[in-house]
Amino acid sequence: MALSSKKHHREESLLELERKAWQDAGLVLSTTSNEACKLFDAALTQYATWANNESLGGIEGCLSKLKAADPNFTMGHVIANGLELIGTGSSVRLNKELDSAMRTMMTLSKSQPLTEREKLHVSALDMFASGQLPKACDLWEQILQSHPTDLLALKFSQDTYFYLGYHIQMRDSVARVYPFWTHDIPLSSYVKGYYSFGLMETNFFDRAEELAREALAINQTDAWSVHTIAHVNEMKAEVKKGLEFMKETETNWKNIDMLACHNYWHWALYFIEKGEYEAALTIYDNHIAPRCLSSGSMLDVVDNCSMLYRLHLE
Template sequence: MPLGDSAVRARAADPQGGWLETGTGRPRAPGAAGEQLQEQQEAWRDAGLVLSTTSNEACKLFDAALTQYATWTNDESLGGIEGCLSKLKAADPNFTMGHVIANGLELVGTGSSVRLDKELDRAMRTMVALSESQPLTEREKLHVSALDMFARGQLPEACDLWEQILQRHPTDLLALKFSHDTYFYLGYQVQMRDSVARVYPFWTPDVPLSSYVKGYYSFGLVETNFFDRAEEVAREALAVNQTDAWSVHTIAHVNEMKADVKKGLEFMKETETNWKNSDMLACHNYWHWALYFIEKGEYEAALTIYDNHIAPRCLASGSMLDVVDNCSMLYRLHLEGVKLGDRWKDVLALTKKHTKDHILLFNDVHFLMSSLGAKDHTTTQELLTTLQELAKAPCEDHQLSLAPSLGLPLCQAFVEFENGNCDKAVDLLYPIRYQLIQLGGSNAQRDVFSQLLIHAALNSKSQAKRNLARCLLRERDGVRPNSPMTERLIRKAAAIHSMA
C-alpha cells in the first residue's frame, strides 16, 4: 500500500539515483557524499531529533522503518520493515537508535519476549552495551532505558520514560508510538488519549506523518467514549490520506460502540478499497466488519468474511493481532450457537505453539478459546498449568503480576463455561469484570468477556444468576441502545424466565 500523499516516503534512492531527503519525500539534489551526509544530519537536528550516527544511509533506513511502523504497512518497494532493519544494521552496526527501533519493533510490535527469545535477549544486551560506550544525547539514552524497562516487563515504567522524551521532544514519533501501543497493552485508555493530546498541537500539517497522529488521537478518544470527537478527528485524517487504515479502524470502533450497524456496514463497504491492502491492519478491519453481521445475527455473512479475509490473512501473517481476532470472532459465533466445523482446529494450529509463552494475558485467554473450541484438553491444561507456575514466582513483570487476580480466574471462567458449569463461570467472572481492562485490548475486543458473562448467567441453574443476566442486559441496553444483539438476548432471558 502506498504510504499516502502526506506521508514521508524515505526511499533508499529515487529512479534517477538521487537520494530522498529524510522526513520530506522530496528528491535530494545530486551532490558529494559529504554534502548529503551533512544535509541528512541537519534534517534530524533541525527537527530536534539528533541521531548519533555518521551513516547517511542509516538515517534514511531508520526513517523508512519508522514510517512503516507509524502507518501500519510494509512498503515492499523498500523491502518492508524487516528489509529496512536488516539494511539499517548493515549500514551502521553501532548505531544505537538503529538497535532501539529494531528491538522495539520486536518487543512492542510483535509481542516477543527476552524470556523466550535468546537472540532478542542478546540483541537487547548489545544495545545497552553500545549505549554505555558512546556519547549519546539524553533523548537517545532515555529510549534505551525505556526499552530495557519494557523488556523486563515493567511496562508502566517504560511509558514514564517515553513520556519524559515527549515532554522535551513532542515530535519524537518513535516515543509516541511505543508509548501509545504500550498504554493499549496496559488498558490505560486515558493515558493513551492524553499522551497524544499533549503533543498534538506540535503536529502541524507541515510535519510529516501528522495526519497519522490524528488517527492515534482519535483512537484514544473513542476508547474514552468521546465518540463524536473521535469520528471528527479520524475523518480529518482520512481527508488528508484516505488509505489511513488506522483512522478507518477508529470509525469502525465508533459505529461498533454505538451499535450503529447500518452506518458501520456502509462505511466499511465504501472504504474497503482504501484499506484492504494495509497488510498489518486489513485483517483487523475485516474483523470489525464481521462484528456488525454478528450483531445483526447474520452469521453466514460474518462467516463469509471470516473465510474469505480473516482466516487467510491470519494464516499468512501469523501476527498476534490477527490470531487474537481469529479466536475472538469464532468464540463470539460459538456463543451465538453457530456451528463452526473444523475452523477451530485450523486456528489451534496457529495458537498451540504459543501455549506456554504467557507474554500478554490478553493473548493467553484468546489462545485458550482456540484449545477449548477444538476440544484439545491437553493444550488447555498445559496453558493453565504453565501460567499457574509462572504466577507463583515473585517477578517484576507487570503482566504476570496480574495472573493470580485476573488472568487465571478469567481463563478458568472460560473453562467452566465450556464444561457446562455456568454458575461457577459467573462466580469467577462477575467479581473481576471491572478490573479486566487491566489486561489491555480495546473496549470492542474485551466485549467478548462481557458476552461470556451474560451467556453464563442466562444459562445458570441459579435463579439469582438468571436475574443477574437480566440486570446485565439492561445495563448493556443503556450503553448501546438499539443493539440487535442485546434485543436478542433480552428475548432469550424473557423466554427462560417464563419457563422457570
Template sequence: MAGTSEETDKKDCSVFLAWQDAGLVLSTTSNEACKLFDAVLTQYATWTNNESLGGIDGCLSKLKAADPNFTMGHVIANGLELIGTGRTVRLDRELDSAVRAMVALSKSQPLTERERLHVSALDVFARGQLPKACDLWEQILQSHPTDLLALKFSHDTYFYLGYQRQMRDSVARVYPFWTRDVPLSSYVKGYYSFGLVETNLFERAEKVAHEALAINQTDAWSVHTIAHVNEMKAEVEKGLKFMKETEKNWKSSDMLACHNYWHWALYYIEKGEYEAALTIYDQHIAPVCLASGSILDIVDNCSMLYRLHLEGVKLGDRWNDLLGVTKKHTKDHILLFNDVHYLMSFLGAKDHKTTEELLTTLQELAKAPHEDHQLSLAPHLGLPLCQAFVEFENGNCDKAVDLLYPIRYELVQVGGSDAQRDVFSLLLIHAALNSKSKAKRNLARCLLHERDLLRPKSPMTERLIRKAAAVHSMA
C-alpha cells in the same frame, strides 16, 4: 568534479540533517542508516509494509548493515519485536541477547539524552515494567514532542495496559506541535482519535478521524477509529456502509487490514448474519493470520470465532486450523490479553492438554513476586478470567459467573480496546443466561438492560433479551 562531489555530499547528508533540524539528532555517521531508520519508522507509524523498500524486515536488515553500531537502529529493531508481543525476552535467548547488546552498546557511545532514554525505556519494557517504560517515553516527549517513535511506542503500550486516558492524553499533550508541515502529522490525528473513542468521546473521535482521512484516505488506523465508533454505538448499517465504501483505501494496509475486516465481520455478527461474517473470516481474516502469525491477527481470529461460538454457530475445522499458530505461544505469558485469546482457541479445538499447560505455566509464574506488570495481575485477574472460560466450556456456568462478575470492572487492566474486551462481557451474559441459579439468570437480565442503554437498538442485545425472557418464562 568538485561541484559534483559537493552536490553528492549535500545529498548524502540530507536525511541526517533533516533529523537534526527537527531537533532529533541521530548518533550515526551514516546517512544511509538514517534513511533506513526513517523508512522503518514510517512503515510502523502508518501500519504498512512498503514492499518496494523490502518491508520493515528488509529495511531493518539493511539498517543493521549500514551501521551495526547505530544505537537507535537497535532501539527500533528491538522495540518492534517487544511491542509486537510475539517473542518474550524471558523465553527467547536471541531477543534477550539483542536487548542486552543494545544496552551495552549505548554505554560505550556518546549519545544524546533522548537516545539514552529510548534505550532505558526498552530495557525496562523487556523486563515487563510497562508503566515505567511509558514514563520514560513521556520524559522524551516533554522535550521532543515530535519524537514519533516515543509517541507510537507509548501509545501502543498504554493500549496494552488498558490506560485509556493516558493513551488519549499522551497524544493531546504534543498535538499542537504536529502541524501540517511535520511529516506524518495526519497519522497523529488518527492516534488521538483512537484515544478519544476509548474514552467514550465518540463524536469528537469521529470528527478527528475524518479530518485525518481528508488528508490521507489510505490511513487505515483512522478508518479503524470510525469502525470502533460505529461498533460501540451499535450503528450497524452505518458501519457496514462505511467499511464497504472505504475498503479499496485500506485493504492494502497489510498490518491492519485483517483487523479492519474483523470489525466489518462484527457488524454481521451483531445482525445475526453469520454466513456473511464467516465469508469475511474465510476470505480476509483466517488466511492472513495463518500466513503472518502476527499476534494482532491471532487475537482477531480467536475473538471472532469465540463470538460465533457463543452465538451457537457451527465452526467446522476452523478452530483446529487456528491451533497451528496459537499453540506455539502457550508458554509466552507476555500479555494476559493474549493468553486468554490463545485459550479460546485451545478450548475451541478441545485441546485439553494445551489448555492445562497454559493454565499451569501461568499459575507457576504468578506464584512468585516479580517486576513484570502483567504477571502481577495474573493471580486476581488473568487466572480467574482464564478459568471462567474453562468453566463455561465445561458447562459450569454458575462457576464461570462467580469468577467473572467480581472482576468485570477491573478487566480493562488486561488491555485491549473496549470493543475487543466485549467478548468477556458476552461470556458473562451467556454464562448467567445458562445458569441453573435463578439469581444468576436475573443477573443476566440486569446486564442486558445495562447493555441496551449503552448500545440502543443493538440487534444482538435484542436477541439476548428475547432469550432471557424465554428462559424466565420457562423457570
C-alpha cells in the same frame, strides 16, 4: 578534475541531507551514516502507518539494511528491539535471540556518546523488556515533554498504553503533543488518527469521529482512523452505518497489511450483531483466516481466534 571534484562535493552534501533533516527537527541521531538515517526513517514510517512497503523490503528488510549500514547505530537497535518487543509480545526470558539483541544494545549505548533523548529510549526499552511497562511509558513521556515530535516515543507509548488498558493515558499522551504536530510535519495526519482513537476509547465518540474523518480527508489509506470510526459505529450501535462505511472505504485500507485483518474483523462484527452469521463467516473465510496464515502476526492470530470464538458462542 574540477568537475569531478564538484560532483564529489555535491554527492557529499546530498549524503548529509537526511542526517541534517533529523537534526533540524531537533531529533539528532548519533550516527555518521546517512543511509542508516534514511532506513531508520523508512522503518519508523511503516510502523507509524501500519503498512509494510514491499518496494523497500518491508520493515524487516529495512531493519536488516539498517544494521548493515551502521552496526553501531544505537537508535537502529532501539527501533529493531522495540518492534520485536511490542509487535510480537516476545519475552527476553523465552527468546534468547531477543535477549542477546537487548544486551548488545545496552552495551553499545554505554560505549558511545548519545543524546539524552537517545539514552531515554534505551532505558525505556530496558524497562519494557523487564516487564515494567508503566515505567517504560514514563520514560517515553519524559522524551515527549522535550521532544513532542518524537514519533517513535509516541508510537511506542501508544501501543504500550493500549496493552495496559490505560485508555486515559493513551488519549492524554497524544493530546499533550498534538498542538506541536502542525500540518507541515510529515505523518501529522496519522497523529490526528492516534488522538481520535484515544478519544473514542474514553467515550468522546463524536469528537473521535470528527478527528478521524479529518485524518481520512488528508489520507484515505489511514487504516487506523478507519478503525476508530469502526469502533464508534459499534459503540453507538449504528450497525447499518458501520456496514456501509466499511464497504465504501474497503479499497482504501484493504492493502494496509498490518491492520486490514483487524478492520475486516470489525466488519464481520457488525454482521454478528445483525445475526447474519454466514456473512460474518464469509468475511472470516475470505479475509481473516488467509491473512492470519500468511502473516503470522500476533494481532491477526488474535482476530482469528476471537472471530471463531464469537461465532462459537452464537
